[in-house]
Amino acid sequence: MRYIYSSLSIYLFLISVTSCGNWFLPPLEINSLIIENNIIIVFSAQPSEESIKKAFSLTEDGQTISGSFSFSNKTVVFNPLNSFRDNYEYIITISTIAEDRKGNSLLNDFIHKFYTKQDIEDPRILNISPINESNLILSPDKISIVFSKSIDIVSFDRAISINPSISYVLEWNTEYSAVDIIPLKPLIKGTRYTLTINTLLTDIYRNAMLTVFKSTFLYGLDMNPPEINIIWQTSDGASGPLIPNYENHNIPSSSDIIIKFDKQILIDAIAGFIEINPPVSISITPNFITKDSVIITLNNIPRWNNNYSLKLKKGITDTFGNKTESDLFFPLFFNKENYRPILFSGGILKNNLDYIYINSTTDYSAITFDVTYFDPSSNTGIPTELYYAFRISNEADSLSLVSAMQAISISTRNSCAYISIRTMNFLTSVDSEYNIIHSMLNDNEDGKLCILKIGIDIENRDNRGLIIFSIRNSISDNLGNTIINPINITLNKQ
Numbered sequence: 349m350r351y352i353y354s355s356l357s358i359y360l361f362l363i364s365v366t367s368c369g370n371w372f373l374p375p376l377e378i379n380s381l382i383i384e385n386n387i388i389i390v391f392s393a394q395p396s397e398e399s400i401k402k403a404f405s406l407t408e409d410g411q412t413i414s415g416s417f418s419f420s421n422k423t424v425v426f427n428p429l430n431s432f433r434d435n436y437e438y439i440i441t442i443s444t445i446a447e448d449r450k451g452n453s454l455l456n457d458f459i460h461k462f463y464t465k466q467d468i469e470d471p472r473i474l475n476i477s478p479i480n481e482s483n484l485i486l487s488p489d490k491i492s493i494v495f496s497k498s499i500d501i502v503s504f505d506r507a508i509s510i511n512p513s514i515s516y517v518l519e520w521n522t523e524y525s526a527v528d529i530i531p532l533k534p535l536i537k538g539t540r541y542t543l544t545i546n547t548l549l550t551d552i553y554r555n556a557m558l559t560v561f562k563s564t565f566l567y568g569l570d571m572n573p574p575e576i577n578i579i580w581q582t583s584d585g586a587s588g589p590l591i592p593n594y595e596n597h598n599i600p601s602s603s604d605i606i607i608k609f610d611k612q613i614l615i616d617a618i619a620g621f622i623e624i625n626p627p628v629s630i631s632i633t634p635n636f637i638t639k640d641s642v643i644i645t646l647n648n649i650p651r652w653n654n655n656y657s658l659k660l661k662k663g664i665t666d667t668f669g670n671k672t673e674s675d676l677f678f679p680l681f682f683n684k685e686n687y688r689p690i691l692f693s694g695g696i697l698k699n700n701l702d703y704i705y706i707n708s709t710t711d712y713s714a715i716t717f718d719v720t721y722f723d724p725s726s727n728t729g730i731p732t733e734l735y736y737a738f739r740i741s742n743e744a745d746s747l748s749l750v751s752a753m754q755a756i757s758i759s760t761r762n763s764c765a766y767i768s769i770r771t772m773n774f775l776t777s778v779d780s781e782y783n784i785i786h787s788m789l790n791d792n793e794d795g796k797l798c799i800l801k802i803g804i805d806i807e808n809r810d811n812r813g814l815i816i817f818s819i820r821n822s823i824s825d826n827l828g829n830t831i832i833n834p835i836n837i838t839l840n841k842q
Contacts, residue, residue: 375455376448379422383462387426387440393448394422403446403454407439408432409554435465435554470558471551472496476543482565491529491543498524498552507549507557511542524552537568540611540667573670575610576660578678590658592676601652601682601689605644607660612639612667623659639667649832653683688741690831692819693791695736703788706734706817706837715815715839717765722808731770734802735785736819739795744825746774747798755823758804764813764841771803798825815839 377392387406397419404426406413415428432438442458475494478484501524508529510516515532535541542564549557580596580603581587590596590605607622615634622644624630629647650656658678665671695706700721704710721732736756738747749772758767775782785799819835 373450373452376446376452377454378442378458381440381460385431386428389424389426389442391422391424391448393450393452395419395424396447396449399445399447399453400424400442403443405441405443407441408436413438432464435552436463437468438462438464465553465555467497467551467553468555469497470555471499471549472557473545473561476563478565480563480565483569484565484567485569487531487535487537487567488565489530492526493529493545494526495551496525499527500524500550500552500554501527503548503550504545507546509544509546511544512536512539514541535567538570538572539568540564540566570611570666570668571670573672574613574664574666576664576672576676577608577610578658579606579608580604581606590678590680592678595679595681597681598684599680599682600684601649601687603682604646605658607642607644609640609664609666614665614667615639615642618642618664621661621664623661625657625659626654628656649689650680650682651832652687652689653681656680656682686741686743686827687829688744688795689829690747690823690825691739691793691795692831692835693737693739693793693797694789695734695817695837696785696788697735698733704839705789706736706839708837710839711837712840714842716842717806717808719808722765722806724808724810731803732806734804735775735781736800736802737785737789737791738798738800739791739793740798740825741827741829742796744796744827744829746826747800748824748826749774751822751824752800755820756800756802757818757820759816759818760813760841761816762811762813763809764811765809765815766805766807767815768805769802770805771801773801775799775801813841815841 374392376395378389379392380388380390382388397417400419401417404417404424406415406426406428413428413430415426418425418427438461440458440460440462442454444454444457446458447453472495473493474496475492477492478488501518501520504518504527510529514535516529517532519528519530520526529543542562545557545561547557547560578590579587580590580599582600582603586600587606588599615636618634619632622630622632622642624644624646628650631645631647633643633645635641635643644658656679658680660672660676660678662674663671692707697704697706699715700718702718704715740747753772756769756772758769760767775785777783781801782799786797791797815838817835817837817839819831821831821834824830
């Protein structure tokens with residue numbers, strides 16, 4: 349084996365006549381390249397050894413090959429650690445880092461590719477029987493494939509797949525350029541089979557097929573409408589079935605709904621057959637490759653424990669023209685307990701001997717701070733108590749105190765008062781205030797009750813203005829559930 353590369357270099361020395369005079373030195377060039385058991389490179393000038401070691405690389409089918417260098421005047425010899433192997437592609441690269449001893453470098457990267465193959469043409473499939481998109485009345489006794497050249501049969505085993513899968517044996521011709529796939533059992537009537545050969549297929553010279561090959565055929569006439577199977581599925585892989593005309597409970601609020609058909613349908617039209625009531629914003633993602641499934645994503649978190657209904661209208665059509673004959677209804681309840689969102693049941697602010705309610709019904713109602721307790725002139729910052737009650741999942745331990753500290757705030761307008769949060773802790777059922785606060789809130793909601801006691805300082809002012817009690821929707825329980833919408837309740841200080 350001997351590969352030779354050569355280049356005749358003509359150097360033009362340009363003299364620019366100026367007051368000083370400038371000489372332009374020629375760049376470093378490669379005069380010849382010989383490949384035998386090693387690689388011999390002759391440069392136009394004596395090269396810098398360190399620069400050559402950095403600039404030179406040799407790859408075998410993309411993998412770097414290591415070796416040793418020897419230098420003699422203008423000649424560099426690279427000895428690979430292992431000898432060149434048959435049926436591989438090798439690439440020699442010498443980058444512009446290469447310099448001669450005067451600092452002149454190559455003008456461009458030098459790249460030379462050579463093969464130890466007798467053949468570098470990629471294999472192709474010339475013919476397949478049954479032909480693509482065939483409709484067969486009788487079950488085929490074999491699937492025959494003809495290739496453009498001899499195939500590595502081990503790579504064929506890795507590259508081929510048939511869906512639905514079948515058991516088969518292979519019979520190759522003597523040149524390994526044609527194969528018969530012989531089913532061991534009769535094929536299933538009314539089934540479309542897809543044969544795929546991917547780019548793992550190689551010929552006997554290790555040349556790979558460049559593109560994936562697919563071919564399908566239908567055995568038997570299909571007169572049945574498509575069958576439908578629907579599940580809910582979360583991003584972590586949890587899933588469960590959905591049953592028509594049955595109350596499907598315990599669906600996580602983060603679920604997608606996946607519709608699967610037993611065969612290919614006219615997938616482009618599927619969106620017109622899907623309806624959810626009450627109406628919610630959804631995204632419909634058909635699988636345009638397999639054409640047998642659809643993912644429905646709810647763009648907004650559904651209301652916990654509300655009744656939704658998924659309707660699949662009749663007329664969904666498969667590729668044979670068969671249509672579903674009736675509407676399907678799936679009642680949905682997104683009420684899996686560990687996905688229960690946090691509910692704000694209300695708050696109570698202690699105003700001397702009075703209690704001021706803080707909830708949606710008291711928004712913009714009047715509040716007057718008891719001047720005997722909150723004297724505007726003294727601004728002593730007398731501590732008082734604010735209680736917030738929440739309902740959380742029965743499977744949660746408690747609210748996250750850290751998230752509560754970050755999410756709860758009180759602000760004022762027109763300098764009517766200065767209010768700061770000083771302490772924050774949870775009440776337990778043994779605390780004397782627990783049942784009192786609960787009874788005052790008239791809270792009849794479901795879920796675990798969680799009461800937060802907040803110690804605040806209030807410095808009263810003579811001004812009127814607004815006091816805004818805010819809870820951002822980042823407040824969470826230990827399961828990660830949050831309030832669906834932020835809370836802002838405004839009281840009008842008189």
